[in-house]
Amino acid sequence: MRFSQDFAATVRSGTRTGRRNVVLYARLRTFGADEPTRFGFIVSKAVGNAVHRNLVKRRFRALAAEVIATGPVGLDIVIRALPGAAEQDWSELGKQVNSALGSAVRKAGGTDDSVNG
Structure with missing residues (x-):
C-alpha cells in the first residue's frame, strides 16, 4: 500500500487481530478482488x-512476500509493530504474524487455506 487513505480505510474498517508484538488489520477489497x-x-x-x-520492517516485508506468493488474494493488510517486536527473533515474529493473519483473514471473510494460522 502506498496511500494514507488505504492505510486509514484498512485500520478503520478492517478486522483487528492482536498478538504479543503485532497488531494486524485485514480488509477485503471491493475492487481488485482477484489482485x-x-x-x-x-x-x-x-x-x-x-x-x-x-x-x-525488513522482517515484515519478507513475511509479506511469502504470503503474496502462496496466500489469499484481494486483501489489504496492515501490520502494526508493537514496542517489543524488535527484540523478538525471526521465528517467533513469523509465528505471531502468521497466527494473526490466519485469524484476521477468517474474520474478514476471506479464505485462509494457505495461511499457517
Missing part, C-alpha cells in the same frame, strides 16, 4: 531506533 494482497507496515519510534525499526 494480489497488498501490505502496509506501521513501525513507530516506540519500537526503537532507526536500526531496530528497519530490521522489523
